[in-house]
Amino acid sequence: MAVLSTPRSAVQLASKGQPLREHLFRIALIASLAIAFVFLLALLSYVLIEGWPRLDSRLWENMPSVRNPDIAGAQSAITGTLWVISITALLTLPTGIAAAIYLEEYADRDRWWNRVIELNIQNLAAIPSIVYGILGLGIIARTFGLGFSVITASITLGLLVLPIVIIASREAIRAVPPSIREGSLALGATQWQTISRQVLPASIPGIATGSILALSRAIGEAAPLLMLGAVSFIRFNPDGVFASYTVLPIQIFNWISQSREGFHILASAAIVILLVILLLMNSAAIWLRNRYQKRW
Amino acid sequence: MPNVTVRGPVAPHTAEALDPVFTVAGLSVFYGEYEAVREVDLTIGNREITAMIGPSGCGKSTVLRCFNRMNDLIPGARAAGKIMYHGEDLYGAHVDPIEVRRRIGMVFQKPNPFPKSIYDNIAYGPRVNGMKGKMDDLVEEALTQAALWDEVKDKLKQNALSLSGGQQQRLCIARAIAVKPEVILMDEPCSALDPIATTKIEDLMQELSRDYTIVIVTHNMQQAARVSNRTAFFTADVDERGERHGRLVEFDETSRIFTNPTDKRTEDYITGRFG
Amino acid sequence: MPNVTVRGPVAPHTAEALDPVFTVAGLSVFYGEYEAVREVDLTIGNREITAMIGPSGCGKSTVLRCFNRMNDLIPGARAAGKIMYHGEDLYGAHVDPIEVRRRIGMVFQKPNPFPKSIYDNIAYGPRVNGMKGKMDDLVEEALTQAALWDEVKDKLKQNALSLSGGQQQRLCIARAIAVKPEVILMDEPCSALDPIATTKIEDLMQELSRDYTIVIVTHNMQQAARVSNRTAFFTADVDERGERHGRLVEFDETSRIFTNPTDKRTEDYITGRFG
């Protein structure tokens, strides 16, 4: 090794040269997060301050009213949201995860039809929600005859967020190192055993993220439901999957477009409720994600 | 102390009289266009230890991975030629690779513990194979055989990824033997082990070879000499186009390979004059 | 053929007269609550090869990883005690771990090539360190030194993960020396290598030790004897509570350790009577 003459003498180990660049990079990263947080904070405070006067039990004990904002509540919308979102989760999470498993673990990526499925899923993610509303109205409500019911809404929302679940789950499954699969298969495990006992547990964090994002989207979505008869004025709780229903985003939308100030306050309060429901819904996924997150 | 001299053929076997488990004929393995191994003929005897030696990159792992169809999993990998397992074509249409792997276990060159607890790593194989019996005993037995029990008995619930390199390797050995396969393929099973652990694993191999067939890849000449009945020596030829292809140079009883090799290249390699 | 006898101290060094690069005093390393290594005192001499040997799980890798603060990256890992590097506290507040790692290179126990081309793997270090010079030459030089050039020169653009186990290990060695660090830490650098490649790497170490300081972990007694000037023997003690803690048993010139060890455990280990 002629290149090197003497080794460098024992110079200081203190950093030199790049600290500024490193520093700036770090600051830029923190700033990215901070900017997003500031925006969120601004939005939340805006909503919270606006809605504060009406954040009380009337909100979940009373039914909606168009006559008087003081007696109006959102009970039917809250129960409707819980119904719709639970069934959406039940329908879409298993389907999405199953589709992701198929595409990552079974499908031969060189076959054109699998590439078509793949492309198709990405494409579905970009279709505006209102188009799903058209689909839900024409095919699910009318052709399948499910009418303007909870189940129609859940299926429509489920299809709307399905691509999110699939894409996120696929990436999570793909990130599991191949050596883990090899280790399992070499022990005589079947493909499904390998998937269900090694690959899926290892990809739970990513799948949980996908589920969170998907359900978040579904719970806040109003546009397709407007086409699906999530009628804005309902004074009773749904009693089954075929019942009429309304949901919080619709109720919020409706209150926001009311002319009286009192309803705007109510809308903000309902947003807070919606976010609380959202966080409660997601907390299971968040818990799972934190529990299973690991590096190898 | 185990026997560390050349083990020699198990009486009354002779080179030709072996009871074949695998019969390999004209095996070539391709990664895409690249022919990594060319025209290998080989016979693996029942309840024997067969060692595969040769310089790095000559295709030992590649051949080994054909024995339990592990290469099926590498996109673009393809085997030509025949491998018979107890007279049955391993690559035959009706053959179920899962059944193959259930009966032919494998320890990989790079330790690959599952990101689970030590206990679950061992229990995994028996569980997926629907094995009955007390799992705790099974785990203890496998870990003891792989000379790891003492070190981990207090932390069976700890994540296997926090083990040291050598511990991980022994864990993978324990995992493989816990399912009691018919054949065990081991790719450099002692590469990360100290002499003591190596000795224990070699003892284990000797013990297992009473009932099982074992194929090991090793770069440790002494190890091959100590434990194996037969040795296959591979090397990589460079062809006209400058590509390297693995080839089987010589296959014989270990005592013969190490004392009286037929091929000049074998002799050179064994005595360290090669390369 | 390289020298395979015990290398012995480089004249005119003597055990005490060494020019220390690292001075380790009372080093204990914890993983969370678990004290993996306890109270190690050690001195690594300039332009020498120091070998660390001992049974699997005794903490060799752990100690080695303290020398370039690699353990900083493991959540929950923590070092107590002092490590001085050229008289400067390696864990001092003003010390930049990046600068430390730039000057103290490392080859890991499990080969960990980047999922990039072979070429980019080697070029990565020089690039991030802003090294000048013709990159192609640098890559060729490093690969040649690590005895890999011939095997990969035609596929430098190929993904490094398609290399065989031993090739990956040599790639990681080439990657480490390409940045020309002051000290090179090697964790079982030859574990996946055949004797020929091993010999080449050992030759490389000898050559490098003219200018560099080298610390290797090896489970190969002969290798320690062949290449190192000094040897540290570690073992794991079991304490009252049944926990295992790594300890330094003996540290001395290699010739002394292998011919006339002070501690009974060293002798047992070296002669294979241990465990």
Place this chain on the structure above:
Amino acid sequence: MAPRQSATAPGTPMSLARSRPRHGEQVIKAILLVAALVSVATTIGIVVSLLEPTIRFFGQISAVEFFTSTQWGPLFEPPHYGVLPLVSATLITTGIAIVVAVPLGLGAAVYLSEYARPRVRKICKPVLEVLAGIPTVVFGFFALSFVTPLLRGILPFEIEIFNALCAGLVVGFMIIPIVASLSEDAMTAVPSGLREGSYALGASRMITSLRVVLPAAFSGIVAAVILAISRGAGETMIVYIAGGGQPNFTLDLGKAMQTMAAFIAQAGSGDVPIGTVDYNTIFAVGSLLFVMTFAMNYVSARLVRKYREVYE
């Protein structure tokens, strides 16, 4: 330790064919395939709902006018059918959203995955994800009643009360969690051996993040970004409320604009009698949006195949 073959006579081991039938495996595979096909069925459903009215639309309106005229106003008297203002508005607002969301989202992801302590990550990630769950109506009103006045106060140039800039910005913030969360997962999944390899060569955290972790997580990051862009391009309510719903063909970000999705929402939720040209425009625009996103996804899918790094 009883070897399996001792059950049978030595030398006559069981066949390598399936020892016990594994119908379960086949059934599972079939179920999984069906799940994957749900998405295909969805697309077929959408294409069927879009196609027929679209064909009828182009029977009545010339494609030349549709693609070249710069005036849009199908529901006015006299109607205009130039889709370019909608397309340009979609590209502009989505472009602004990308400019906001991709750097901020990736920055946040790198920070959470490579810099932040685990506790910080555990808290920050769900908090960020709250952004994804806020109803878009709310974003829209927040944009209109808070962000726009704010922008009008600080920007040196004039912007209208309804404008593309504010709509794009807020859409960008809405999709940050998609970029950040999914990319962060992809980066966390990169084996730590790779990071160690880089650090051991004296690479800094920044270099390691940028040159080792990001490339190794490339496929996941691209998936995240594409998902986010798709979401942005298809976003309806925010643009509808804050963007003004006025189909201006302009590059002036301070002006009101109407995106394709916003048009569909506006026309689709209103009073357009079924079967008329007006009604069919909804589907013509929908089809165009479908084709555009399809093209974008096709290109990006090819990119990913090309640059993906497979580790281990």
Place this chain on the structure above:
Amino acid sequence: GGTNTTPPAGEGTTAATQAAGAELTGQVKIDGSSTVAPLTSAAAEFFAEEQPKINVTVGTSGTGGGFEKFCNGETDVADASRPIKDEEKAACDAKGIKHSQLSVATDALTVVVNKENTWATCLTTDQLRKMWEPAAEGKVTTWKQVDAKFPDEPLKLFGPGTDSGTFDYFTDEINGEEGASRKDYSPSEDDNITVQGVTGSKGGLGYFGFTYFEENADKLKAVEIDSGEGCVAPSVETAQNGTYAPLSRALFVYPSATAAKRPEVAAFLDFFVANINKIATDAQFVPLNAEQEAKLKTDFAALKTQAG
């Protein structure tokens, strides 16, 4: 609950008194105009005090969307801010949905400007037309162009989306043809957005329903309209007596004759018609005058006969 009660047959009595003895169950589905929805919603709310077990749902799919569902047999009552169109009627006939039109309230379309606008207190219909006609597009961009007396302030227009009944009515009355309007204004289905737009621009002008103005009177200024007979400000009185012309209009509900046979629907309609002005006032609509109210009752009686 008992479903044994037959619908009240007598005229002149309210459903409330009739059904007081027995509780009905069932669901009444209403959908349609977002303008009319607050009125039917308020009715539903009052009705719930009488018949808590009857679930009345009110959707807001817009007048067109409401008729679509109504003629498809999916709803019982359609809210509408304009009369049914011929195509829609045809669709209803095809499905055999018999219906009739009931005028239930009056609305006064109100033209509003920014508070800081000191110049436009009264606008003639011609001036409005100058601003809104298709020919004005891209040309009439300042107030000065509308009237030389006005300042040179940029003119910013806001209004309802093209697919609302309000837009149809306004364009028809002002520009002489339904749907004929300049396109370079900011349209929105949500009147709150129009409020924001006008309050945010000094030269802003917009139009929407009277209720909306009343609620936001502190933020906006209503313009008096001169259709040739002097300036008239929008108010309950001027709308009711028809002097606020041409921008006052009737609002409708369309009950299905078939659905009206169902006791719960009949009960609701009885209640609604009987209490119409109380409900309208409460919901801040312009109530019917005596003459209009009498007509409503006659029309409703006819429907019930038709329903048999």
